[in-house]
Amino acid sequence: MSLNTTAFGLDFNTPLCLLSGNAGYGTEYLKVSGFNYDAVGAVFLKGTTEAERYGNPAERVTETPYGLMNAIGLQNPGAATVISELLPKLNWDGKPHFIPNISGFSIDEYASLARAFDQTPVPAIEINISCPNVKKGGAAFGNDPDLSAKVVEACRAVTSKPLIVKLSPNQTDIAEGARRCIDAGANALSAINTVSAMAIDIHTRMPRLGNNQGGLSGPAIKPIALLAVHKIYQVAKPHHIPIIGQGGITNAEDAIEFMLAGATLVGMGTALAKDPLIANKIIKGIQKYMNSYGFTHVSQLTGALELHDNSAGCTPASCLK
Ligand SMILES: Cc1cc2nc3c(=O)[nH]c(=O)nc-3n(C[C@H](O)[C@H](O)[C@H](O)COP(=O)(O)O)c2cc1C
Incomplete structure (x- = not known):
């Protein structure tokens, strides 16, 4: 049984990734007792x-x-x-891959960051066009397919490294956003980033977050993320563009759901705060599932979802059972 997988020209140890903002700059997790990178295919840097x-x-x-x-x-x-200072501390043998995540406040800044990382050993660059936590720049780019495409085009012009575009769920039609990013030169898509949200303390009558609003992650967003991956897969598959599925994964079943919906790689962010060693457990669960259902290669799970056939519409036999 093989857990190795290939995406955007790179080989990955396993399909599991540690997501940006939740794994520091790659060395922090090695200080956690019992942690090793064997279960992980890629680490996305802050x-x-x-x-x-x-x-x-x-x-x-x-x-x-x-x-x-x-x-x-x-x-x-x-x-x-x-x-x-930080990249030289990492191993560049691809086990796992360390991938930077760039965030800009203007198209020029995105391009300048892509150009700078192009000159380093990183195997790919993730573009965060969807960070909802900044007051200007990030949210607007990711929520507007035209601006998203312009960011990708500007980065594409300055690097030949694979570009992974991280899509925002805070846009009207994420599949359209995906299509525009692919046309602009994306080699892979991450989906989804956090969902814009607010929480209020009724006693102070103030928002709980200092920034007044923030991005929601964790199991609460998993169903939203799954539908997004399913929709993006329809757009990405004909172009052979892989998806890094994410949003609320906390166990093997979650990870498998994302792969069935169309993800080639899957990532954990918030779950790492509770259990930094979660990748080992998820890998074991995926192996068990593959054994039970006769899958020999993890890539066979990608897009293996079978939809209900509703073409006949609602009939007494199908709707009233
Ligand atoms: C504390 C925190 C920091 C994050 N920082 C970043 C970031 O710097 N860049 C980015 O693209 N996404 C960032 N994210 C989004 C995650 O990488 C991930 O896409 C999102 O949280 C959904 O996955 P999850 O539900 O497994 O956390 C951050 C998320 C959290 C919770």
Whole structure:
């Protein structure tokens, strides 16, 4: 049974990824007792901007039923420091792959970041066009297919490395957003980023987050993310563009659902805060499932979803049983 998989020209140990903003700059998790990268195919580094950023005022995270809201505000040391001081600490043997996540406040900034990472050993670049936590730039790009395409085009012009575009669920038609990003030169799509949200403290009558609003992640968004991946897959499949499915994965069943909906790789973000060793457990669960159903290669799960045939419409036999 094989858990190795291939996507956008790279080989991955396993289809599991650690998601941006939840695994630091790749070295932090190695300090967690018992952690090793064997179960992981890729680690997406924390969103990086040109200049260093201190992020948003506290509170930056708050729990909601079955979810987590965050408004970190892209705290990061800036691209120059990431490139000169943090990337050299990582292994570049592809086990796992370390992939930077770039976030810009203008199209020029995105292009400048893509150009800067193009000159490094990174195997691919993830473009965060959908971060809902910043007051200008990110949300507007990801929510508008025209602007999304312009960002991708600008990055495509300055790098030949694979570009992974991370799509926002906060747009009217995520499949249309995906189509425009593919046309503009995306090699892969991540879906979904966090869902714009708010929580209010009735005693202070103030929003719980210092930024007033934030992005919802965790199990609460999983059904939204699954439908998004299913819709994007219809657009991406004919172009052989792989999807990195994400949004609320906390166990093997969740990961398998995303693959059946069309994901080639799957990622965990919020779940890592509760259990940093979760990838090992998820891999075992995927192996067990593959054994039970006779799958020999993990890629056979991608898009294996079978839809109900509703072409006959509602009949007494189908609707009233
Ligand atoms: C605390 C936190 C920080 C995040 N930071 C980033 C980021 O810097 N760049 C980015 O593209 N996504 C960021 N995300 C979004 C995650 O990478 C992921 O797409 C999203 O949370 C959905 O997955 P999950 O439900 O497994 O967390 C962040 C999410 C959380 C919870």
